[in-house]
Amino acid sequence: MQTRRQFIQIVPVAGATLMAGREALANAKLDENDAQAKALGYAHDATKVDAKKQPKWAKGQICSGCQLYQGKAADAWGGCPLFGGKQVAGKGWCNAWVKKA
Ligand code: SF4
Numbered sequence: 001m002q003t004r005r006q007f008i009q010i011v012p013v014a015g016a017t018l019m020a021g022r023e024a025l026a027n028a029k030l031d032e033n034d035a036q037a038k039a040l041g042y043a044h045d046a047t048k049v050d051a052k053k054q055p056k057w058a059k060g061q062i063c064s065g066c067q068l069y070q071g072k073a074a075d076a077w078g079g080c081p082l083f084g085g086k087q088v089a090g091k092g093w094c095n096a097w098v099k100k101a
Contacts, residue, residue, distance in 0.1 A: 029077065030086040037083065037094070046093035056095045064090035067098040 030037055032044060041054045049057045063069045063080065069088070071078015077087040082096055 028086050030080070030083045030088050034083070040082065040094040040096055042083075042088070042092060042094035044089040044092045046091055049093055054095055056097070057093060061093055061097050061099075062090065063088045063092040063094075063097075065100050067100050068096070069100070 030042065032038075032042060034042075041049065041057075043049050046057070046062045051057055063078065064071065064073050064075065066080075068080055068082060069078050069090070070080065070085070071087075071090060074090075076090050078090060079085040080088040082094070088094075
């Protein structure tokens, strides 16, 4: 049987573990083969986007220049809310690209 003292010691540890888990998920890099990534035509390298399959793509469009990119312009990777905050490549692209205001 757990004592009140043990419970008080366990709760913060469990909370910290949960927070670390969430952070790890947010820091995870998006897999190009992820179903949603495929649905949105995401590529880690925008220059490899097939313009025939992705007619919205235009030269110069990259994640770091997208309104939804959560990294800084010079960051190699940054979060994207379309993919649950997973990291997308600054030089990547998907067909939801919107020019940064
Ligand atoms: S929404 Fe913008 S930042 Fe997110 S993957 Fe698409 S182009 Fe990149």
